[in-house]
Amino acid sequence: MRTDSRLSRMLHALIHMDRLGGKATSEQLAAMLATNPVVVRRTMAGLRRDGLVASEPGQGGGWALARRLDDITLMDIYRALDEPTLFAIGQSQDHPECLVEQAVNGALEGTLSQARDLISARFAAVTLGDLSRDFDDRFAAGRGS
Amino acid sequence: MRTDSRLSRMLHALIHMDRLGGKATSEQLAAMLATNPVVVRRTMAGLRRDGLVASEPGQGGGWALARRLDDITLMDIYRALDEPTLFAIGQSQDHPECLVEQAVNGALEGTLSQARDLISARFAAVTLGDLSRDFDDRFAAGRGS
DNA sequence: CGATTCCGCAACTGATCTTGTTACGATTGT
DNA sequence: ACAATCGTAACAAGATCAGTTGCGGAATCG
Numbered sequence: 001m002r003t004d005s006r007l008s009r010m011l012h013a014l015i016h017m018d019r020l021g022g023k024a025t026s027e028q029l030a031a032m033l034a035t036n037p038v039v040v041r042r043t044m045a046g047l048r049r050d051g052l053v054a055s056e057p058g059q060g061g062g063w064a065l066a067r068r069l070d071d072i073t074l075m076d077i078y079r080a081l082d083e084p085t086l087f088a089i090g091q092s093q094d095h096p097e098c099l100v101e102q103a104v105n106g107a108l109e110g111t112l113s114q115a116r117d118l119i120s121a122r123f124a125a126v127t128l129g130d131l132s133r134d135f136d137d138r139f140a141a142g143r144g145s
Numbered sequence: 146m147r148t149d150s151r152l153s154r155m156l157h158a159l160i161h162m163d164r165l166g167g168k169a170t171s172e173q174l175a176a177m178l179a180t181n182p183v184v185v186r187r188t189m190a191g192l193r194r195d196g197l198v199a200s201e202p203g204q205g206g207g208w209a210l211a212r213r214l215d216d217i218t219l220m221d222i223y224r225a226l227d228e229p230t231l232f233a234i235g236q237s238q239d240h241p242e243c244l245v246e247q248a249v250n251g252a253l254e255g256t257l258s259q260a261r262d263l264i265s266a267r268f269a270a271v272t273l274g275d276l277s278r279d280f281d282d283r284f285a286a287g288r289g290s
Numbered sequence: 291c292g293a294t295t296c297c298g299c300a301a302c303t304g305a306t307c308t309t310g311t312t313a314c315g316a317t318t319g320t
Numbered sequence: 321a322c323a324a325t326c327g328t329a330a331c332a333a334g335a336t337c338a339g340t341t342g343c344g345g346a347a348t349c350g
Contacts, residue, residue, distance in 0.1 A: 001336080001337090002335075002336075025324085025325070025326090026325075026326070027324095027325085037325095037326090038327095038328090041326065041327070041328085042327095042328090045327085055325090055326060055327090056325080056326080057324090057325050057326045057327080058323095058324065058325055058326080059322095059323065059324045059325070060324080060325085061324075061325045061326065062324095062325070062326085063326090
């Protein structure tokens with residue numbers, strides 16, 4: 001099954017924006033993400049709606065970070081993307097009234113629910129600032145070797 | 146994103162098989178799962194390969210459980226389906242050499258890896274026998290009310 | 291033996307989803 | 321005016337997966 005890389009891509013884009021002084025055009029971001037400017041606008045729309053970034057039309061316009069990286073968690077981005085489905089496996093809905101199916105679905109849902117809680121907690125705890133500093137570490141390590 | 150319900154369906158099918166005396170034809174299973182006999186054979190092929198079920202051609206043939214439900218874990222089924230992708234979100238592979246992308250992917254992968262471990266542990270701990278008894282409880286509860 | 295009931299497998303179809311693309315309008319700054 | 325940008329809708333291309341068809345082989349029953 002195909003995995004949704006929008007979360008990863010948006011993290012990537014915002015950190016790069018920060019390093020470019022907090023601003024970038026759709027064109028620039030599209031080049032970074034190896035995609036199309038329209039796809040960037042589409043994906044960033046949710047982030048704008050949630051006040052994580054702002055966009056300005058016209059010459060000299062583009063996208064700008066609306067918060068510091070330390071004030072944006074992975075969960076903020078996840079929500080801004082309308083909370084995409086986390087799991088690629090799921091319940092069957094063939095016969096919701098079948099008690100066997102209910103037992104099966106209950107067991108699966110319980111497990112996935114625990115996993116979801118774990119992921120949510122991590123997403124809420126990690127900020128883009130953390131990732132940016134992680135990058136700094138990698139950069140320093142790369143230079144040192 | 147569309148979720149893969151094969152795991153749920155196979156659990157459902159095997160528990161029903163057990164209650165039908167451990168045997169069923171593809172036709173019968175297809176009816177239970179609201180699908181096509183060919184789809185059933187396709188999906189069950191992995192379970193047969195792993196020795197969870199056996200199939201017999203010809204009149205009076207069909208599928209038979211090759212182990213007791215207490216000796217089949219959810220992980221056994223998961224493996225028999227060739228370990229389908231668990232998560233619907235994932236890393237981007239746009240620029241694997243980009244250190245920002247590495248930092249982002251590292252953080253995501255770490256989180257998903259923890260979640261994967263949690264799910265694996267649960268899958269390994271739960272048997273079809275457990276689910277079947279869960280069904281019994283539901284049945285008893287349904288009658289009581 | 292012949293008919294029937296099964297599974298095995300390959301190939302094709304169809305629906306759905308996602309991404310990429312094109313096009314056009316609106317807005318801003320020079 | 322003109323060029324640079326975003327906003328959005330509509331369309332195209334591609335991948336994926338479930339479903340379907342068709343045919344062959346095996347087992348059973350008479």
